[in-house]
Amino acid sequence: MRTIKWRNGIVLTIDQTVLPIKEKWIELKSCGEVASAIKEMKMRGAPLIGVAAAYGIALTAYHSKAKTKEELMQELERCAETLRRTRPTAVNLFWAIDRIMNKARENRESLEDMKKTIISEALTMADEDVKVNRRIGKHGAKLLSDGETVLTHCNAGSLATVGYGTALAVIRAAWEEGKHINVIADETRPKLQGARLTAYELMRDGIPVTLITDNMVGYVMSKGLVGKVIVGADRIVRDGVINKIGTYTVAVLSKEHGVPFYVAAPTSTFDLSETSKDVVIEERSPKEVTHIGSVRIAPEGVKVMNPAFDITPLKYVDAIICEKGVLTREDFSELVKKNL
Numbered sequence: 434m435r436t437i438k439w440r441n442g443i444v445l446t447i448d449q450t451v452l453p454i455k456e457k458w459i460e461l462k463s464c465g466e467v468a469s470a471i472k473e474m475k476m477r478g479a480p481l482i483g484v485a486a487a488y489g490i491a492l493t494a495y496h497s498k499a500k501t502k503e504e505l506m507q508e509l510e511r512c513a514e515t516l517r518r519t520r521p522t523a524v525n526l527f528w529a530i531d532r533i534m535n536k537a538r539e540n541r542e543s544l545e546d547m548k549k550t551i552i553s554e555a556l557t558m559a560d561e562d563v564k565v566n567r568r569i570g571k572h573g574a575k576l577l578s579d580g581e582t583v584l585t586h587c588n589a590g591s592l593a594t595v596g597y598g599t600a601l602a603v604i605r606a607a608w609e610e611g612k613h614i615n616v617i618a619d620e621t622r623p624k625l626q627g628a629r630l631t632a633y634e635l636m637r638d639g640i641p642v643t644l645i646t647d648n649m650v651g652y653v654m655s656k657g658l659v660g661k662v663i664v665g666a667d668r669i670v671r672d673g674v675i676n677k678i679g680t681y682t683v684a685v686l687s688k689e690h691g692v693p694f695y696v697a698a699p700t701s702t703f704d705l706s707e708t709s710k711d712v713v714i715e716e717r718s719p720k721e722v723t724h725i726g727s728v729r730i731a732p733e734g735v736k737v738m739n740p741a742f743d744i745t746p747l748k749y750v751d752a753i754i755c756e757k758g759v760l761t762r763e764d765f766s767e768l769v770k771k772n773l
């Protein structure tokens with residue numbers, strides 16, 4: 434499944450807010466439309482929003498009426514700024530914007546060549562994402578045995594990337610190697626990415642998946658029903674992993690029950706210049722907590738907290754699976770030291 438496509442100046446993507454009830458493809462024709470789709474989580478997941486941002490900049494280049502390269506550059510800068518303001522936590526968004534803007538800045542060709550370079554860079558980034566995810570899968574699959582049950586949180590699958598996924602890449606690769614893997618997906622309140630998206634895409638692939646609510650994780654672990662945990666990441670900083678709210682709880686429970694806890698993410702999710710206290714944790718609308726879908730479940734006027742991500746300290750992470758290989762906690766600490 435490829436979640437984002439470029440067709441002659443139009444971006445096509447699946448509206449993830451209506452999955453799994455409808456598989457609705459939408460057309461985005463401008464940077465502003467891409468920015469709104471990211472903000473409203475029609476597209477979500479760290480790697481996907483990075484590539485989507487690159488496509489947003491490519492749309493600006495494609496449709497620009499600028500007469501000079503300087504004028505085009507100003508339009509691109511405005512688009513980049515709009516995209517930067519969509520969601521603050523996943524570093525892939527900023528990584529992708531910086532990569533494509535640097536490409537635009539270093540371009541010395543004609544105006545038309547500059548546009549082509551930007552569009553081709555965005556398309557390259559999308560293709561690279563799938564290749565990187567396949568490598569993550571291949572490295573991670575070594576950690577899984579035949580018959581293993583893997584618990585995952587949120588959706589770190591094809592839908593969170595251009596294709597193949599990160600945490601789900603590991604499961605897919607093991608499955609493709611002939612290992613029989615069972616997945617436990619927790620629902621992931623409040624946006625229910627586990628129930629709506631992970632369950633949907635695994636069932637589509639014929640990989641056995643059992644859905645539980647978030648508060649059942651402790652019980653299933655205490656019953657010995659979980660062999661490994663694999664989650665994705667929105668940003669991996671020097672001292673921890675930032676991922677969907679609830680990841681930290683799963684990590685602490687994993688430690689308590691001796692269940693290995695792995696994070697699967699491309700190196701574009703690494704942000705070794707920062708520590709967890711530097712990162713802005715997105716706070717989303719209270720309505721996501723007071724309502725399930727459009728149905729209110731809490732009293733009107735109740736005070737609400739709705740952080741979209743949490744921080745799992747490194748001590749709970751057994752390994753990080755990236756496209757370069759499997760980094761144990763010790764390997765990762767070495768990498769952090771080298772970056773000092």
Ligand code: MRU
Nearest residue numbers: 477478479587589593665666677
């Ligand atoms: O708020 P979301 O749905 O964009 O959050 C997504 C996650 O937290 C994923 O686990 C993470 O981006 C990794 S996706 C490969």
